[in-house]
Amino acid sequence: MSAAILGKLEALHPLPDDDRALLHAVVGRGRPLKAGDDIVREGERTDVVHVILEGHGYRYKTLADGKRQIIGYLVPGDFCDLYGFLLDRMDHGMATRTACRIAELSEEHILMLTSRPALARALWWSELVNASILREWLVNMGRxxxxxxxxxxxxxxxxxxxxxxxxxxxxxxxxxxxxxxxxxxxxxxxxxxxxxxxxxxxxxxxxxxxxxxxxxxxxxxxxxxxxxxxxxxxxxxxxxxxxxx
Amino acid sequence: MSAAILGKLEALHPLPDDDRALLHAVVGRGRPLKAGDDIVREGERTDVVHVILEGHGYRYKTLADGKRQIIGYLVPGDFCDLYGFLLDRMDHGMATRTACRIAELSEEHILMLTSRPALARALWWSELVNASILREWLVNMGRxxxxxxxxxxxxxxxxxxxxxxxxxxxxxxxxxxxxxxxxxxxxxxxxxxxxxxxxxxxxxxxxxxxxxxxxxxxxxxxxxxxxxxxxxxxxxxxxxxxxxx
DNA sequence: CGGTCGGTTGACATGTCTCAATTAACGTGG
DNA sequence: CCACGTTAATTGAGACATGTCAACCGACCG
CATH class of the missing domain: 1.10.10.10 (Winged helix-like DNA-binding domain superfamily/Winged helix DNA-binding domain)
Incomplete structure (x- = not known):
């Protein structure tokens, strides 16, 4: 099941065996969430990083008048709030749209992972691709x-x-x-x-x-x-x- | 003039004196660009990182039918294509909208900067804030x-x-x-x-x-x-x- | 079997784009 | 310093497309 994680991360570079092993060990089996559950609410401060192991979700923002905008999809292998340690507070919420299995990593775990160059590269790469997708979505909506x-x-x-x-x-x-x-x-x-x-x-x-x-x-x-x-x-x-x- | 760089980066954390000095030394005075010049074209592969020292610009994408979507503003202190070393190719173009002064940093320079924890944090933070702005723009356009x-x-x-x-x-x-x-x-x-x-x-x-x-x-x-x-x-x-x- | 959620359809009002013309601001060269 | 040319801002009229409102259908669940 956690093969999917590697799948996404390895879209960049294949990971060394020991990095793969570390990743599996740290991530574990995760805990199950029902469809429609909140993963993190908007404005929340969180001290863990959520990783999607199975299932699908999305990032969203809600407006004052109740309208909603989805600002990203979450797929297996996503480290949802990797930047939580750099930014102070979630500027958007995240929810599941199918039943999911989600791991929660502590800051120590993240440091352990990002101290491995190949893993650090893969994680940041994933973050940058997310930003690139946002740019394309902007084009999509605007024009x-x-x-x-x-x-x-x-x-x-x-x-x-x-x-x-x-x-x-x-x-x-x-x-x-x-x-x-x-x-x-x-x-x-x-x-x-x-x-x-x-x-x-x-x-x-x-x-x-x-x-x-x-x-x-x-x-x-x-x-x-x-x-x-x-x-x-x-x-x-x-x-x-x-x-x- | 390069005070502005520090201004933006220090919106996160004040930098240690020696980091500031290094930053100034590496960045230099930059070279001037006229208003409307391209900084990097869409799809280009670049081996330097462009830093805005003075002036304003924007990131954009052009559609097949000539329509354009601006997907970000560049202000003094921005490291425009920091991720160029992780991603293969620019997925968008960047141009100036006023006269600018722009520095070009080599990979060595960037490694020098990112080997300093405070600077590395500041740079990544800036990148993450850019992504956050993109999300808000998406809400803006969508809803x-x-x-x-x-x-x-x-x-x-x-x-x-x-x-x-x-x-x-x-x-x-x-x-x-x-x-x-x-x-x-x-x-x-x-x-x-x-x-x-x-x-x-x-x-x-x-x-x-x-x-x-x-x-x-x-x-x-x-x-x-x-x-x-x-x-x-x-x-x-x-x-x-x-x-x- | 009934209820809920998601999908489909129609009629209609509204708003945004398109096209086109006019005016204003700006920069340049004579 | 003024005349001109170019770019930007403004305005109007009209077509078109999207949103709104509301009803209905269908599938799935309890």
Missing amino acids: RTPSVRVAHILCELLVRLQVVGEATNDSFRLELSQAELGDTVGLTTVSVNRALQKLRSAGLIQQTNREIAIPDVAALKAFADFDPSYLHFRKDRDESAEGRA | RTPSVRVAHILCELLVRLQVVGEATNDSFRLELSQAELGDTVGLTTVSVNRALQKLRSAGLIQQTNREIAIPDVAALKAFADFDPSYLHFRKDRDESAEGRA
Whole structure:
């Protein structure tokens, strides 16, 4: 089960065996959380780092008027609040959207991990990629039409879930309601629904329940204006190069 | 002139004297750039880290159809592409919007700096705050109305420019065209213009040329739904507490 | 079997973008 | 120091698209 952690971290560099062993030992089996549970609430001060071992979640902010904006997805292998030791206080909340298994690491544990160069590099790299994803989401919301926006996030999910072994070449299980998709890309439920309809009727995606199948991945990526280089996966660079050729 | 660098970095922790000296020595006087110059282009691979000593700039991405999204502002003291050594390639471009003075640090220089704990902390902290700002911008674009959006970015600029000594308690020089503001918050020039008119006629801001004066800062912050805690400045925490009381 | 949540649909109001023209501010060269 | 050209700001009219409101359907759970 903790293979997934390595999966995400090794998207950067393969870890030395002893680092892998240390990581496993420190992380342990974690504790289970139900779907919809809070992991950390907004404004909270926390002295542990939460690591997702299994399941999915998201980062979010809530506005005064109750509106919500999702500002990131959490997948297995994510060190959710690594920066908690540098920043004083959570500027956003985190919640699960499926049942999860989550480890809580103390500052000592983190120091133990980050004293290993390969692990430290992998963790910071992950943090930087998260920031890069935020930048792309900003572009998505600011300058793309609803259906392109939705298509783009679907492309991203496909690629990111592939990395943690939860998607095939052309399909994955969408663990998000249309309301949550809307809170991600800045649309209402109704608009998300119609955007998805558009994608379906254009033959770009097929939906059965929560299962998304993509008949022609290159076509969807083209429609979505999706260039995976912002995810900074080594493998995708080649892939995108050939997709473009 | 390089006092501004320290200003930004010391918003976290005051630096030990020898770290300050090292920083000054490494950074030097920099080289001048004209307004509108590219600092680094999208997709470029760079082996130096650019540091803004003077002037202002922004990070941006350009879409296939020519639309642009600004994804961050650069102010004096910013290490623009600190992560260049961890990530392979710039996922966005950076340009100046005023005349600038910019230093270019080699990997050796960076290693020299990051081997000092206080400096390393300050640099990473800065990186994390940038990510936090991105999250808030996402909320801004996704879930706020145009005039609130514009008001929010003005509040942010006020606070951030105060930190580098370029704003008074209630005013600052806006170094952005309305088109650039629009590219920041996901609006057209026309909508930005009308949003600003709304703020002016509501008495929330006063504009003379590019100078923004805010008669009642608390009122603008309230209108903008602005809570500065996402900037993670120690001082602002108290300020916001009293502003709220 | 009933209730809840998520998805779907329609009608409608509103707001934002587009297009286009006008005015104002600024920098440059004569 | 003024004339001109360029960029930025402002305004108006109209099309279009998204949000709002509300109802309905369907699946899943207890």
